[in-house]
Amino acid sequence: MRAIPATRGPRGAPPPPPPLAALLQSNALLDDAALAGATPLRADVLVLGGGGAGAAAALAAAGAGRQVILATKLRMGDSNTVMAEGGIQAAIGPEDSLQHHFDDTLRGGHNSADPHLVKQLVTDGPAVIRWLIGLGMHFDLEKEAGLGARLLRKKAGGTTVPRILSHRDVTGLEMMRVLREAVELHPRITVMNRCPAVELLSDDAGACVGAVLYDLEHRRFLLLRSPAVILATGGSGRLHLGGFPTSNHYGATADGLVLAYRMGARLRDLDSFQYHPTGVAWPAPLAGGLISEAVRSAGAWLVNGHGQRFVDELLARDIVAAAILREIAEGRGVTRGGRVGVFLDTPGLLARQPDLLETRLTGLKHLAHKAGFDPRREPFLVAPTLHYQNGGAVIDPQGETTIPGLYAAGEVSGGVHGRNRLMGNALLEIISFGRRAGAHAAARPVAAYSRGGIEHVHRWQRALAAAGLPRAPRAPLLYPDYAPFSLRQHAAA
Amino acid sequence: MDAHTPPPPEAGPAAAPAAGITLVIDGVEITAAPEASILQAAAHGTAALTANIGCMGQGVCGSCRCMVRRQGERQVETRLACETRAEAGMEVSFIDYFIPEHRHVYDIAEVTESWGLLDQLNAIFPEAAHCRHCGGCDRACPKGIAVQQGVALCVAGDFDAAARGFDECVMCNLCTLACPEHIRPNNLGLFVRRATAALTLRPIDLVRRLREIEQGAMAVEIPPEAGAGAAPAVEHDA
Amino acid sequence: MDTLNQVLLYPAFQLGADLEGWLAAGGGQGLIAALAEPAAIIPTLREADLRGMGGAGFPTWRKWQAAAEAPGAGKFVVCNGNEDEPGTFKDRHLLRWTPHAVVEGGLIAALATGAAHLVLYINPHQAAAVAEMRRAVAQWQASPWLARMERALGHPLDIAVVETSGRYIGGEETAVISWLDGHFPFPRRKPPFPAQSGVGRAPTLINNTETLAHVPHILRHGAAWYRALGIGAAAGTKLYSLSGDVMRPGLYELPMGTSLQELIFVHGGGMLEGRDFKAVFTGGPSNTLLTKRDLDVALDFDSVRARRSRLGTGAMIVISEGTSIIRKVAEYIAFFAAGSCGQCPSCKAGTFQLARLLDRIDGGRGTAEDLQALESLCRILPGSGRCGLIDGAVTVVESSLHTFPDEYAATR
Structure with missing residues (x-):
């Protein structure tokens, strides 16, 4: 990383894409005046982020008896979780095992994941499914419901055994609405919508002891002290790295990475992103949106401009995406309305299995409805879309970062998937590590309330000045740059 | 894929070209690309959206609920902005996210007695039996769910059918906003969905695997070379 | 002559359910005149320029004529006593204290339209009014008057007291019909208008209580007498429900066209604790504002409308300096939001969003x-509902935007 201030630790870490590097080296949004006027609040555990990881963490911490505040930039549930279509991995098949799940995950990530985290992930799998059912989440069954029924399992790209459990192709929606309801009804969880974190708070020993939030509704800063902070802020697709469209939700602007890095947390694999192979390329208004891997999993082919299949559609996502980009780069793509991609042959699939659209692919049905055409007659044009931030904050198996008191769970963390993620492991990760972080954070002594401040920001600013960068841009970004937003102007209005 | 920077196959989200269509969103005149959704038009407006925006097009988060009046029409519809195409002369008003006044508090872990589920439902959602059949919820639903019928199924104890009826609900709360009897149909439907899963879903393959794990029959071995491909991590030294 | 309480609130008429007393005080004379020449009833009302006192100010004779001309048997006359809007408390007084004037007005309406049913539709929240009216109706039914009416009509006349749903929306004309048809009081779109298709699909005339209470007096004394009661071009008298920050809030009957200044500072005894007058919310289905500049306005339908406001039901809620207009408007919106029947999502969602924006501002x-x-x-919202409720909500917001731009200026 061409880091200013300089990085510590082993040299040779691949640099993050320039827009992300610029954010990591940015200056704080916050100044001391805002801090002085901030409204003080306290919590036993502070969760930043309203997606699946944040919800799981909050439920775990509150379940352990702690008073939890869950603060989120948009609204509880507005996240990538709710958009997840394909499903969740858990090794429950008779021919499957935790070891198979471990091996597949590590291999899918090119042997670059932290094996201890992967072991934790796969071992938690079945218990996570049971926990979700206990909260009231539905999963598709093989045949009829009833005692003795088996879960429907689908095969994910890059896995040896069918292991994807799902609720049709709206698994994330089913998961998120259950989690959100559980969080909102929990007597020990307070949800603060539209309250993005703009800085973390540190104590003299360098531990994280809270965060500064900005309350958009009341236009005020909140100084939230808490002996444990869980970052569940998600990824960075809305930076449109490399000029790619993205499947991510509106709030995916790398805020958590920026705050954690500024505080001194160790980050990994910042150069590694997953491009989902089947983003919509045409029709234009849906560009970047996702066509679930469930469609390929169900047997849909990818076809180039010469009418040929060019890749095994069920290989790992990075391989399929690279194959599509190769077809396009070598002139075998298809152009429609100025957009280039390859065909996702839904007419072929639905000719072979006509009832799929009504039974399993309801998400596809909706997408086609929005697109205004019949997927039985017309194929979508697809191209890779920026989908997932593989890297993030380094964590231990309890979800704690290298900063005491600062936890990370979900897409903001790194190491669980290494440099490529398998379908279905993200939904598992957010619950597995969200709950772990929540439980571990709940175990921190509550008495350790500290005054807390932003001395780490001052150190960072001195370093920026010393490096000749006193006027670095300010971050976290909070919102994509489609239209202007200035926190200072907002707070002054 | 992560070893090189891939070439961008196309630009990011489409910015509004000069020759677009003009509509009014929350009183601000906005020019949008043809075929853009209301939400895309709003997101590329004069100031960044900080509310009423989430999944940005998939139609699953329910944040972008709005009222829409088309040019020359009297009718005002409630819609999701991400699923509604912007049209010339449209007037749009976003609807704030919901702050519930009447809560139906329950802990699903305490809903354990399937013989008493109907009684519990009536105790938690006493208003559900008061439906006046005004049809406002059906008209308000941007997903075309038969909400009123779903409420009736819940009250009748036809739980599986009710759960199916609310399967595509994105919890946008528009039916709750529309209901004059404070029934909160979407929360009612979700309660029934949760209760039916929590009370009846007992997949035997999962049960057996959990038992195997408990008995220590599912150990995971970490091979010595595992994780050898990891790249170094970074942190600053300020 | 004292201009206060000359007709409807004339002390000798405040008898309750005492038919003999009413007749002794000169009641019944209007009905006698009507029976003598039924064809003259509607022209007399036209000449008197009697208006709908429920808020619309629509010429009463037109409605009567439409119902009279509509083909069909079993016509209904409904006295609308659902009165439920903020600041209005006139009809409950008439129903409780001069029920015979109201019934007599209803009988005259039945005669003019050829109705077979007279329904007194009264809000059960005003239990005393319901009870008193039941007694009054029983007295009419036991009197020879009913037989005279039926002879003149050529068919039986049924008189009934019906309790309303007690909901604000139940006062809307089509909601009245729905309730009397045995359904929840859901409004529907017009046309068909009640005069064409109302209760049981029969032609139906729905009048506000105060409107009907004026009728016997007009028939008794003549249109010229009635017109002369008003000031300037305005005709008759009007009940004003005065409330808010005044010394003597209460119900006042004054000549139509009395100035706002006189109502507040003469009859109302001036402002409470000597505060400065700021504004008046005129009550009714469309709440609007009058300001200091409007103190000279004549309180009749046309003069108030010329100030871009509405006389409404004649309710005047007086606000003093230091009161937030926006807060008051927000309270109105909350009232409308609670009263919305749910049929039209734009009404529920619209009032919700109006309230959120007002709250923030x-x-x-x-x-x-x-x-x-x-x-x-x-x-966006006006015209989007089946009834006028959302339009009423918008009217109060628009009126405040127009009348008190400074209150909103801090946000500009």
Whole structure:
């Protein structure tokens, strides 16, 4: 990383894409005046982020008896979780095992994941499914419901055994609405919508002891002290790295990475992103949106401009995406309305299995409805879309970062998937590590309330000045740059 | 894929070209690309959206609920902005996210007695039996769910059918906003969905695997070379 | 001559359910005149320029004529006593204290339209009014008057007291019909108008209580007498429900066209604790504002409308300086939101969003964008409902935007 201030630790870490590097080296949004006027609040555990990881963490911490505040930039549930279509991995098949799940995950990530985290992930799998059912989440069954029924399992790209459990192709929606309801009804969880974190708070020993939030509704800063902070802020697709469209939700602007890095947390694999192979390329208004891997999993082919299949559609996502980009780069793509991609042959699939659209692919049905055409007659044009931030904050198996008191769970963390993620492991990760972080954070002594401040920001600013960068841009970004937003102007209005 | 920077196959989200269509969103005149959704038009407006925006097009988060009046029409519809195409002369008003006044508090872990589920439902959602059949919820639903019928199924104890009826609900709360009897149909439907899963879903393959794990029959071995491909991590030294 | 309480609130008429007393005080004379020449009833009302006192100010004779001319048997006359809007408390007084004037007005209406049913539709929240009216109706039914009516009509006349749903929306004309048909009081779109198809699909005349109470007096004394009661071009008298920050709030009958100044500072005894007058919310289905500049306005339908406001039901809620107009408007919106029947999502969602924006602006958190959104909503919503409830909500917001731009200026 061409880091200013300089990085510590082993040299040779691949640099993050320039827009992300610029954010990591940015200056704080916050100044001391805002801090002085901030409204003080306290919590036993502070969760930043309203997606699946944040919800799981909050439920775990509150379940352990702690008073939890869950603060989120948009609204509880507005996240990538709710958009997840394909499903969740858990090794429950008779021919499957935790070891198979471990091996597949590590291999899918090119042997670059932290094996201890992967072991934790796969071992938690079945218990996570049971926990979700206990909260009231539905999963598709093989045949009829009833005692003795088996879960429907689908095969994910890059896995040896069918292991994807799902609720049709709206698994994330089913998961998120259950989690959100559980969080909102929990007597020990307070949800603060539209309250993005703009800085973390540190104590003299360098531990994280809270965060500064900005309350958009009341236009005020909140100084939230808490002996444990869980970052569940998600990824960075809305930076449109490399000029790619993205499947991510509106709030995916790398805020958590920026705050954690500024505080001194160790980050990994910042150069590694997953491009989902089947983003919509045409029709234009849906560009970047996702066509679930469930469609390929169900047997849909990818076809180039010469009418040929060019890749095994069920290989790992990075391989399929690279194959599509190769077809396009070598002139075998298809152009429609100025957009280039390859065909996702839904007419072929639905000719072979006509009832799929009504039974399993309801998400596809909706997408086609929005697109205004019949997927039985017309194929979508697809191209890779920026989908997932593989890297993030380094964590231990309890979800704690290298900063005491600062936890990370979900897409903001790194190491669980290494440099490529398998379908279905993200939904598992957010619950597995969200709950772990929540439980571990709940175990921190509550008495350790500290005054807390932003001395780490001052150190960072001195370093920026010393490096000749006193006027670095300010971050976290909070919102994509489609239209202007200035926190200072907002707070002054 | 992560070893090189891939070439961008196309630009990011489409910015509004000069020759677009003009509509009014929350009183601000906005020019949008043809075929853009209301939400895309709003997101590329004069100031960044900080509310009423989430999944940005998939139609699953329910944040972008709005009222829409088309040019020359009297009718005002409630819609999701991400699923509604912007049209010339449209007037749009976003609807704030919901702050519930009447809560139906329950802990699903305490809903354990399937013989008493109907009684519990009536105790938690006493208003559900008061439906006046005004049809406002059906008209308000941007997903075309038969909400009123779903409420009736819940009250009748036809739980599986009710759960199916609310399967595509994105919890946008528009039916709750529309209901004059404070029934909160979407929360009612979700309660029934949760209760039916929590009370009846007992997949035997999962049960057996959990038992195997408990008995220590599912150990995971970490091979010595595992994780050898990891790249170094970074942190600053300020 | 004292202009206060000359007709409807004339002390000798405040008898309750005492038919003999009413007749002794000169009641029944209007009905006698009507029976003598039924064809003259509607022209007399026209000449008297009697208006709908429920808020619309629509010429009463037109409605009567439409119902009279509509083909069909079993016609209904409904006295609308659902009165439920903020600040209005006139009809409950008439129903409780001069029920015979109201019934007599209803009988004359039945005669003019050839109705077979007279329904007194009364809000059960005003239990005393319901009870008193039941007694009054029983007295009429036991009297020879009913037989005379039926002879003149050529068919039986049924008189009934019906309790309303007690909901605000139940006062809307089509909701009245729905309730009397045995359904929840859901309004529907017009046409068909009640005069064409009302209760049981029969032609139906629905009049406000106060409107009907004026009728026997007009028939008794003549149109010229009635017109002369008013000031200037305005005719008759009007009940004003005065409330808010005044010394003597209460119900006042004054000549139609009395100035706001006189109502507040003469009859109302001036402002409470000597505060400065700021504004008046005129009550009714469309709440609007009058300000200091309007103290000279004549309180009749046409003069108030010329100030871009509405006389409404004649309710005058007086606000003193130091009161937030936006807060008051927000309270109205909350009232409309609670009263919305649910049929039209735009009404529920519209009132919700209006309330959120007003709350933000009043709380000092509003921005220029919020104000733009508020003004935009005022353009989007009108006409979107089956009934006028959402239009009424928008009217109060628009009126405040127009009348008190400074209150909103902090957010501009």
